[in-house]
Amino acid sequence: xxxxxxxxxxxxxxxxxxxxxxxxxxxxxxxxxxxxxxxRDSIRMVPPVSALAFSTLQVxxxxxxxxxxxxxxxxxxxxxxxxxxDTVLCLAxxxxxxxxxxxxxRAFFIPCGTMIHLNPGTWHYMPQPLNKEEVHVLIVLPERTxxxxxxxxxxxxxxxLTVKTGGDYESICL
Numbered sequence: 001x002x003x004x005x006x007x008x009x010x011x012x013x014x015x016x017x018x019x020x021x022x023x024x025x026x027x028x029x030x031x032x033x034x035x036x037x038x039x040r041d042s043i044r045m046v047p048p049v050s051a052l053a054f055s056t057l058q059v060x061x062x063x064x065x066x067x068x069x070x071x072x073x074x075x076x077x078x079x080x081x082x083x084x085x086d087t088v089l090c091l092a093x094x095x096x097x098x099x100x101x102x103x104x105x106r107a108f109f110i111p112c113g114t115m116i117h118l119n120p121g122t123w124h125y126m127p128q129p130l131n132k133e134e135v136h137v138l139i140v141l142p143e144r145t146x147x148x149x150x151x152x153x154x155x156x157x158x159x160x161l162t163v164k165t166g167g168d169y170e171s172i173c174l
Contacts, residue, residue: 088128091105093122
């Protein structure tokens, strides 16, 4: 079994995979008046050739944060945002082989309400709930990407992945 230690998000550590922004944080370019503040252009996604679809992914907590597979999309970025729990997300950078390099696999704590933009080709697994039994995740993809632009690999036996979360993570979404 391969174990990956989950780490905190930072621009430097996440840059190879895409971008992120805590959507409820009062930071970034903005404008407004007494009644509102509009934080603009926090995450950018190149418009796809088809319509964008907004979907909800419901994920039950995995035993020991097992990651049985990774997937990627060749032709589009993917946006994810955990809506009701902090999560752990397993990633590997885009490459030119049919499997991600084991040494390149990383895991990140994704706080509730943080939007993640994954670059095309970034290997990923569904975000797993950190504190609750299940999490609801907003997914933004061109419609039917799950059918026409998905490559996945399974991990079995000695190559099964698990994520070590440690005990020092503090939730912001309880």
